[in-house]
Each structure stands twice: as C-alpha cells, then as structure tokens.
Amino acid sequence: MDISTKITAEIVKEHGLSEEEYEIILDRLGREPNINELGIFSVMWSEHCSYKSSRRHLGKFLTKGKRVIQGPGENAGVIDIDDGDAIIFKMESHNHPSYIEPYQGAATGVGGIMRDVFTMGARPIALMNALRFGEPSHWKTKQLVNGVVAGIGGYGNCVGVPTVGGETNFHKGYNGNILVNAMCVGLADADNVFYSAAKGVGNPIFYVGSKTGRDGIHGATMASAEFDDDSEEKRPTVQVGDPFTEKLLIEACLELMATDAIIAIQDMGAAGLTSSSIEMADKGGVGIAINLDKVPQREENMTPYEMMLSESQERMLMVIKPGKEQLAYDIFEKWELDVALIGKTTDTGRLVLRHERKKVCDIPIAPLADDAPNLDRPYTIPVSRPVIDAADVHETQDYNDALTRIISSPDIASKRWIWEQYDRHVMADTVDSSQSGGDAAIVRIHGKNKAVAITTDCTPRYVQADPYMGGKQCVAETWRNLSCVGADPIAITDCLNFGNPERPEIMGQFVGAIDGMNEACRAFDYPVVSGNVSLYNETNGVAIPPTPAVGGVGLIPDLDYIATLKGAKEGDTLILIGETEGWLGSSIYLREILRREEGAPPPVDLEVEKRNGDYVRKLIRNKRVNAVHDCSDGGLAITACEMAFAGNIGLHLSAPSDCPLHGWLFGEDQARYLVAVEENSVNPVLSTATAKGVAAQIVGKVGGERITADGAFDVSLEALREKHEAFLPELMS
Amino acid sequence: MRTAVITFPASNCNRDAAVALEKVTGEPPVMVWHRESELPQGIDFVVLPGGFSYGDYLRCGAMASRSPIVKDLVEKANKGLAVAGFCNGFQVLTEAGLLPGALMRNKGLKFVCRPENLKITNSDSRYTTKYGSTTDVTFPVAHHDGNYYADDETLNKLEKRGQVVFRYADNPNGSARDIAGICNEAGNVFGMMPHPERAVDAMHGGTDGINLFKSIIESI
Numbered sequence: 001m002d003i004s005t006k007i008t009a010e011i012v013k014e015h016g017l018s019e020e021e022y023e024i025i026l027d028r029l030g031r032e033p034n035i036n037e038l039g040i041f042s043v044m045w046s047e048h049c050s051y052k053s054s055r056r057h058l059g060k061f062l063t064k065g066k067r068v069i070q071g072p073g074e075n076a077g078v079i080d081i082d083d084g085d086a087i088i089f090k091m092e093s094h095n096h097p098s099y100i101e102p103y104q105g106a107a108t109g110v111g112g113i114m115r116d117v118f119t120m121g122a123r124p125i126a127l128m129n130a131l132r133f134g135e136p137s138h139w140k141t142k143q144l145v146n147g148v149v150a151g152i153g154g155y156g157n158c159v160g161v162p163t164v165g166g167e168t169n170f171h172k173g174y175n176g177n178i179l180v181n182a183m184c185v186g187l188a189d190a191d192n193v194f195y196s197a198a199k200g201v202g203n204p205i206f207y208v209g210s211k212t213g214r215d216g217i218h219g220a221t222m223a224s225a226e227f228d229d230d231s232e233e234k235r236p237t238v239q240v241g242d243p244f245t246e247k248l249l250i251e252a253c254l255e256l257m258a259t260d261a262i263i264a265i266q267d268m269g270a271a272g273l274t275s276s277s278i279e280m281a282d283k284g285g286v287g288i289a290i291n292l293d294k295v296p297q298r299e300e301n302m303t304p305y306e307m308m309l310s311e312s313q314e315r316m317l318m319v320i321k322p323g324k325e326q327l328a329y330d331i332f333e334k335w336e337l338d339v340a341l342i343g344k345t346t347d348t349g350r351l352v353l354r355h356e357r358k359k360v361c362d363i364p365i366a367p368l369a370d371d372a373p374n375l376d377r378p379y380t381i382p383v384s385r386p387v388i389d390a391a392d393v394h395e396t397q398d399y400n401d402a403l404t405r406i407i408s409s410p411d412i413a414s415k416r417w418i419w420e421q422y423d424r425h426v427m428a429d430t431v432d433s434s435q436s437g438g439d440a441a442i443v444r445i446h447g448k449n450k451a452v453a454i455t456t457d458c459t460p461r462y463v464q465a466d467p468y469m470g471g472k473q474c475v476a477e478t479w480r481n482l483s484c485v486g487a488d489p490i491a492i493t494d495c496l497n498f499g500n501p502e503r504p505e506i507m508g509q510f511v512g513a514i515d516g517m518n519e520a521c522r523a524f525d526y527p528v529v530s531g532n533v534s535l536y537n538e539t540n541g542v543a544i545p546p547t548p549a550v551g552g553v554g555l556i557p558d559l560d561y562i563a564t565l566k567g568a569k570e571g572d573t574l575i576l577i578g579e580t581e582g583w584l585g586s587s588i589y590l591r592e593i594l595r596r597e598e599g600a601p602p603p604v605d606l607e608v609e610k611r612n613g614d615y616v617r618k619l620i621r622n623k624r625v626n627a628v629h630d631c632s633d634g635g636l637a638i639t640a641c642e643m644a645f646a647g648n649i650g651l652h653l654s655a656p657s658d659c660p661l662h663g664w665l666f667g668e669d670q671a672r673y674l675v676a677v678e679e680n681s682v683n684p685v686l687s688t689a690t691a692k693g694v695a696a697q698i699v700g701k702v703g704g705e706r707i708t709a710d711g712a713f714d715v716s717l718e719a720l721r722e723k724h725e726a727f728l729p730e731l732m733s
Numbered sequence: 734m735r736t737a738v739i740t741f742p743a744s745n746c747n748r749d750a751a752v753a754l755e756k757v758t759g760e761p762p763v764m765v766w767h768r769e770s771e772l773p774q775g776i777d778f779v780v781l782p783g784g785f786s787y788g789d790y791l792r793c794g795a796m797a798s799r800s801p802i803v804k805d806l807v808e809k810a811n812k813g814l815a816v817a818g819f820c821n822g823f824q825v826l827t828e829a830g831l832l833p834g835a836l837m838r839n840k841g842l843k844f845v846c847r848p849e850n851l852k853i854t855n856s857d858s859r860y861t862t863k864y865g866s867t868t869d870v871t872f873p874v875a876h877h878d879g880n881y882y883a884d885d886e887t888l889n890k891l892e893k894r895g896q897v898v899f900r901y902a903d904n905p906n907g908s909a910r911d912i913a914g915i916c917n918e919a920g921n922v923f924g925m926m927p928h929p930e931r932a933v934d935a936m937h938g939g940t941d942g943i944n945l946f947k948s949i950i951e952s953i
Contacts, residue, residue, distance in 0.1 A: 150844075154844075157844055157846075157877070158745075158788070158789075159745070160743070160744075160745020160746070160785075242788075243785075243788075244787070245788075247743045247745070247785070248742055248743070251742075419846075420843075420845055420847050421843050421845070422844075422846060423875040424875075425749075425873050425875060425931050425937065425938055426745055426746060426749065426875065426931075427745075427748055427749065428748060428930075429937060430937055431937060435847075444936070444937070
C-alpha cells in the first residue's frame with residue numbers, strides 16, 4: 001500500500017471503519033484521506049486504542065484517593081507509599097496474540113506492560129500474571145500453556161524482574177480464546193514521575209530502542225475483532241519480543257530520567273509510532289512533525305503506512321529539552337541502542353509526516369482523540385442465576401474422595417509447574433511469592449523495612465452467574481488478599497476481558513461487572529488507577545466467560561508485621577473469621593463434584609468485608625496470628641488444606657453447629673479468613689472480635705500429619721499433597 | 734577489603750551480588766562496567782553476577798567471555814585473584830576457560846527456579862571453610878542452562894583434586910555427577926549455578942549463603 005492507493009469502500013471496510021466513522025474523517029479533513037491517513041484513523045479509532053464501547057462506563061469508576069498521584073489516562077497509575085516513594089503499576093491483556101502465537105504473544109505482553117511502567121520513571125520491581133486457558137482435555141490447551149508460560153518466563157527472567165505471583169484457571173469457555181493478562185509494579189521517586197504530554201514548540205523528538213520492522217502491523221485492529229477459523233493467518237500480526245533490548249531500554253531510560261532532560265516520554269505500544277506520537281501531541285496540545293526517513297528501520301523499502309502501523313517492540317518516543325540532545329545521545333549510545341532525532345513539536349496542532357521529501361500525511365490531531373467514537377451500545381444486564389439452597393445440593397457420600405478430587409482439580413491444583421519457570425527472587429527483595437501459595441506476594445522496597453503486597457484475582461464463574469455481584473467479588477477478593485498479609489490496600493488496576501460488545505447481553509455483562517466493581521472500590525476507598533479493556537474475546541460467535549481481572553496493590557508499612565499462610569504451628573487453634581451459611585451456588589464443589597455450573601454466586605456484603613478485613617489486619621499488627629489465609633475457592637476445607645501444605649503440618653476441622661456439612665466444608669461464603677492462633681491468643685481474639693461485631697469461631701486445631709474433619713474426611717497430608725501437585729505435571733508431560 | 738561486581742548490559746543479579754557483598758564486608762562493592770578494559774586497582778575479590786550478559790542469544794556467557802573486562806579478569810585470576818561466578822557468571826567462567834566443563838540446557842528443557850538443597854563436598858575450599866561441620870545448605874536456583882557437563886576424565890580429576898565443592902541433593906538440571914559448584918585447581922576461582930548471593934537474608938532466600946562470602950573474604 002503506498003500513497004497512490006485509491007481509497008475505496010472496500011479498503012475503508014478492511015480498516016474496520018464504519019461508514020459513519022468514515023464520514024467523520026471526510027468532514028474533519030475536508031477531503032479524502034490518503035492511505036497513510038486512513039491507516040492512522042483506523043488504529044486510533046479501533047476498539048483497542050479508542051475504548052469506544054467502554055469509555056462512558058469506565059468514567060464511573062472511583063479514580064481518586066488520598067494516595068493517588070496519577071489515575072487512569074497515563075501509561076500507568078501512580079500511588080504514594082510514603083517517604084518520597086511512589087508505586088507505578090498497571091495490568092494489560094495480550095489475549096489475541098497469545099492465542100495465535102503463545103510464546104511471543106505472552107512475552108511481548110510482559111514487555112509491553114513493563115514499558116508502560118518504566119516509561120513513567122519507575123524501575124519495575126515485580127511482575128504478576130493472570131492466565132485463563134481452555135479445558136485441560138482440549139487439544140490446544142497443552143501447547144498454549146507451554147508457550148505462554150515459557151514466553152512469560154523467557155521475557156521476565158531475562159530482563160531480571162521477578163515474577164512473583166498470579167492465578168491460572170481452566171475452563172472450556174476459553175477453548176477458543178485464552179486470556180493472558182500481565183501486570184507490572186514499579187518503584188519511582190514520587191517527585192520524579194514522567195508523563196506523556198509533549199510541551200513546547202520546536203522541541204526535539206527522539207526515537208530510541210529497537211529498529212522498526214514490519215511486525216505487528218494492525219495488531220491493535222486484530223485485537224478489536226473476533227476470531228474465526230482463519231485466525232491462524234493472523235500470525236504475522238503478532239510482534240516478536242527481545243528482552244535483552246528491553247533490559248537496555250530500562251537502564252538507559254532510567255539513567256536519562258535521573259538527569260533533567262526529558263519533557264515527555266511514551267512507549268510505542270499498540271499502534272506503535274502512530275498512537276505514541278498522537279497521544280503525546282494531543283495531551284500537550286501541540287502538533288508534531290516527523291521525518292520518516294530518520295526512523296531506524298530493520299527492513300528495506302518500508303512505506304510510511306508500514307512504519308506508522310508497525311508494532312515492533314522495545315521502542316520509545318521522547319521529547320527532549322533543547323540543549324540536552326547530546327546527553328540523550330551519550331546515554332543511549334552507552335547502552336548500544338538505536339537513537340534518532342526524528343522530528344519536532346510544532347504549533348500547528350497537526351500530525352505532519354514526510355517521507356522521501358514528500359508530505360505523506362497531514363491531519364489535525366484533535367479529531368483523532370476528541371472525535372474518536374464514544375458509543376452508547378445497548379445493553380441488557382443479565383439477571384442473576386437463581387439462588388441454590390445448600391440443603392438442595394446433593395451431599396457427597398465419600399468426603400475423602402470429594403476432597404481429593406477438588407484439591408487436584410484444574411483450578412485448585414498446585415501451579416508449581418508454572419511458577420517454577422519464573423525467576424521469583426531476582427533483585428533480592430522478594431519476601432513472599434507464589435512459592436508459598438499465599439494470598440498476596442510481598443516485595444520489599446529496596447533498602448527499607450517496608451513492602452508492597454500485590455495480588456490478582458477474578459472468579460469468572462461468579463461473574464458469569466451474576467456480573468454485578470461477581471464484579472464486586474473480584475475487587476473484594478483482592479482487598480481481602482492484601483489484608484491477609486497485613487497490607488493496607490491502596491488501589492487497583494484492572495483488565496476487563498469480555499466478548500463482543502455489539503451484543504447487548506455481553507455489553508450487559510460489562511456494565512454490570514463495572515457497576516459491581518465500582519461499588520466495592522467506593523466501599524473500600526480503593527480506587528482504580530489504571531487498566532485496560534479487552535473486548536471481542538470470542539471465536540465463531542462464542543464469548544469467553546466475563547473476566548474482569550483485578551490487580552490490587554497495598555502497603556506494608558513495617559515488615560515486622562506481616563502474615564502469610566505458612567506459619568501454622570503444632571497446637572495452634574484455627575479460628576474462622578466471618579459467617580458461614582454454606583453457600584454452594586456457583587461453587588467449585590458444585591462444578592467439580594456434581595458437574596453443575598449453576599446458582600447465584602455468594603453475596604458480597606461490603607460492610608462486613610470491610611469490618612472483617614480491618615479486624616484481620618489489626619490481628620496481624622498485634623501479632624496475634626501465626627498464619628492467615630483467605631477463605632475463597634473451594635471453601636473452608638480447601639483453605640485449610642492450603643494452610644496445611646504451606647506449613648507442612650496436619651490439622652483437624654470440627655463439625656458445624658447449624659449448617660449442612662458439605663456447605664460448611666465447601667461453601668464459598670465471602671468475607672472469611674482462616675487464622676491459626678496460639679493457645680494464649682484464642683480468648684483475646686474471640687473477645688475482641690465480639691466487641692468489634694466480627695463473627696469468629698473456633699473451627700479446629702493444627703497438628704499431626706493428617707487432614708481431618710469431623711464426620712467428613714481423614715487423609716494423610718502427604719498423600720493429599722501428592723494429588724495437589726500432580727495435575728499440571730501430568731497434563732504437561 | 735575491596736570487592737567488585739562486573740556488570741554486563743543484561744546482568745540482572747548485579748544488585749543481588751552487591752547486597753550480599755555489602756552485607757558481609759560492610760562496604761558496597763565497586764560496580765565495574767563491561768566496557769572497562771581493566772579492573773580498578775586494589776580489588777581483592779570479584780563477582781561475576783547472574784543474568785543474561787549480552788542477551789545470551791548465542792551460547793550463554795560466550796560473548797561475555799570475550800569482553801575486554803573479562804580478558805583482564807582472566808589474567809588476574811591466573812595470577813591468583815579471587816573470582817566467583819554465580820549462575821550466568823559460572824557460565825562466563827567456563828566459556829573463558831577459567832573453569833573446566835560447560836553448562837548445557839537443563840535436562841527438563843525448562844527454566845527452573847526453586848530453593849535447592851546442596852551438599853558441601855569440600856569443606857576445606859577457600860569458599861567453604863566457614864561452614865565448619867555443616868554439610869547441608871539451601872540456595873535458590875534460577876536458570877535455563879545449568880546442566881554441568883565435562884568428560885569423564887575431567888570429572889575424575891575434579892573429584893580427585895577436591896574441586897567439586899557443592900553437589901545437588903536433588904539434581905534439578907541433569908548436571909554430571911550432581912555437580913552444583915566447582916573451583917579451579919588453585920582454589921581461587923569458583924563457579925556455581927545456584928545463587929548464594931540470594932541467600933544472605935532471612936526474609937529473602939534464607940541465610941545459608943553468608944558463610945560462602947565470609948569464607949572467601951577471610952581467606953584473602
């Protein structure tokens with residue numbers, strides 16, 4: 001495609017632009033666009049870049065708070081963690097590329113999210129990932145797990161940022177469309193955060209990093225369309241990652257950031273040079289002129305169209321202060337990176353591109369951003385599935401078997417096979433990671449006695465059953481998990497993965513989930529500071545289960561006061577915080593034992609959540625507990641088993657007084673925590689709970705080498721652990 | 734006591750190594766950039782850190798072993814300078830010919846990161862004297878290419894001369910004769926795939942690595 005290409009209705013359609021959208025382009029330009037201009041409009045107005053279906057709903061989120069330095073709208077969110085330190089973090093999807101080319105798709109997902117974070121001046125200190133694969137028996141699952149995990153590890157391990165936690169689910173709903181969501185957390189000086197608004201006129205624009213090739217052209221457009229049987233053909237639109245260059249780019253950018261040379265900086269992510277230059281210009285209210293001949297190129301005879309739409313990885317665009325050019329050259333040359341002065345800021349408000357001495361694009365910038373479609377798509381929020389009473393759910397006659405099956409089921413089984421492929425310790429500050437199977441990872445702030453706690457959570461089966469309640473639950477679970485390790489929850493990032501928004505029921509899932517999430521955010525004063533929306537996660541018209549993955553970050557002000565699930569000791573009493581009704585609707589028990597995916601999800605009472613979480617955090621600060629674990633998937637029985645595995649000690653659970661036994665053991669009532677306390681702390685814990693209006697009851701005892709429950713199961717810890725560990729190695733062998 | 738850490742463009746355990754050295758010596762090490770052609774004056778102990786040196790798209794450590802700074806390091810190590818390489822540093826030492834053998838892709842073909850139990854098989858080496866009667870330690874491993882290989886003759890020689898300093902209790906990578914760490918014949922150059930520098934802090938990886946650093950530093 002070159003500038004002589006005639007713009008036909010066919011070409012407009014191929015670019016994913018509707019007739020109405022094309023009319024707007026004609027109006028704003030006052031003429032027909034050329035092919036370069038059309039390509040630029042097409043990616044900027046793609047779902048991926050413009051958030052056209054989601055924007056009006058995202059606006060509802062709580063985004064402000066006393067620790068928020070920067071909310072959504074920049075490369076990543078920024079929060080204040082005291083002492084002049086800021087945490088910068090974001091989660092992003094790389095679903096479509098990872099399905100087509102799992103290794104590179106996942107690797108570049110990690111690379112992209114790291115760039116979002118260090119672009120703002122932070123050194124990445126932790127990576128997380130939230131993965132959803134199809135059912136284990138599906139022919140493609142094994143290959144996808146293999147490739148995605150190797151890709152995440154291959155990138156993060158090389159760059160040298162620890163991958164400290166995450167979550168992995170398997171469900172047939174993802175057979176044709178897996179989800180790969182990567183999160184990065186970085187540390188910056190609170191007074192040295194970098195933004196993307198290009199300011200001033202005549203300032204030099206620098207291109208740094210890898211050369212531009214023909215990879216990833218129209219990746220953003222691909223991410224904005226459904227899959228069909230020919231999706232394999234889209235493999236060339238997947239980018240290829242180079243973690244070595246990323247590492248150099250991190251070090252070089254941080255070195256330049258320590259000087260006073262950068263006015264604005266933006267990574268070239270989706271839609272590469274196009275979106276980075278336009279976003280910088282739009283935010284700064286300036287124009288940009290670029291000479292494409294100066295762009296470092298990996299291949300010969302690249303056209304302006306290809307250069308502007310390439311999604312080659314590991315590239316950055318920056319506006320440098322006049323007079324500081326040499327400093328920039330020196331630093332990037334030290335790190336042996338390509339660096340080129342490719343243009344300057346202007347006062348025209350236009351994006352002007354030159355190539356081989358010809359003007360090949362001249363368009364006003366404001367319409368690209370301001371006139372981007374902002375659709376009010378029709379939606380119907382699905383009603384919640386009907387409530388199922390535990391008494392109406394078949395009770396297993398063989399609890400040993402039920403426990404064993406659940407502990408070795410795909411979602412509950414150990415994910416060791418995955419996280420052993422990730423370097424979890426590099427940088428010397430990982431206090432707790434997936435290694436202990438805990439609720440949140442703990443990463444120390446280098447050289448200080450404080451830490452951040454990080455978690456990612458989503459329970460898609462709840463969101464599927466009731467988007468509103470499920471949305472609430474995702475946020476509540478991250479808040480709970482951070483509380484479990486003794487952290488003060490601060491803020492979240494989210495990755496909203498849904499199907500085709502053009503269908504009202506999918507749009508309804510989206511809107512319902514956002515409303516639920518937002519309500520939880522407001523109840524906890526726990527704002528959203530960054531995130532990403534991934535729509536069109538469908539294959540041949542079948543949508544994925546709605547999956548709003550949430551990444552939560554909290555602050556541990558003093559590392560002397562933390563808890564994990566590891567510390568239970570012989571003789572400790574197990575106390576369950578929170579009330580148990582025995583909620584089996586949409587539970588793991590129902591799905592894994594009875595093969596039923598039915599029923600309303602457990603209700604989330606945000607007031608109770610808050611009260612219970614605040615109480616648990618207080619117990620940790622008062623050193624009242626040896627171990628803490630959030631009671632979630634699989635209920636009390638699974639929570640207890642995980643605590644036993646982590647502490648390498650058996651335990652006994654007593655029978656309930658007023659709840660069906662299977663509901664007691666496997667019910668997934670929310671706002672609950674299992675804590676192990678020493679004998680002399682039992683009474684103080686119970687009495688202060690009563691005083692605070694928190695439900696707390698003794699549910700068992702730690703000790704021995706077996707896991708037992710009155711009237712239910714009695715199995716050896718080691719035998720159960722073997723089952724727990726077996727699932728993934730067997731699947732992947 | 735002056736220590737140094739060589740930093741290649743994609744070294745990524747240089748901070749881990751610096752933390753360990755500072756903890757043991759009380760002084761931060763000198764961080765030496767890969768383009769330097771000579772070590773600074775008066776350095777007593779050098780660590781080659783883990784990471785991916787120049788990306789390791791070629792054989793791990795192969796390019797790093799030809800860098801200007803490593804040339805100087807080889808000369809000085811041959812004259813007795815204490816040098817330790819961990820993980821990628823071990824790979825560089827074998828590529829540079831300071832230690833025998835080679836590190837191949839893990840037997841399981843996957844990157845492996847986990848705490849690994851090790852046996853100290855020579856407690857008289859300059860890197861292990863402080864362990865006293867302790868024979869079992871745990872260091873984290875985190876590598877993709879840690880499968881130690883050497884021919885039988887070399888392995889026999891290594892064993893006979895006490896150059897095998899650590900062995901894996903549960904071999905994670907297929908290394909010949911469970912070898913985890915070796916020293917040269919003179920005993921001043923040492924390499925291992927596990928990360929003792931990530932085991933100097935009770936909160937992060939345990940403290941079993943401290944005595945390794947104390948041993949070599951006190952021997953100087």
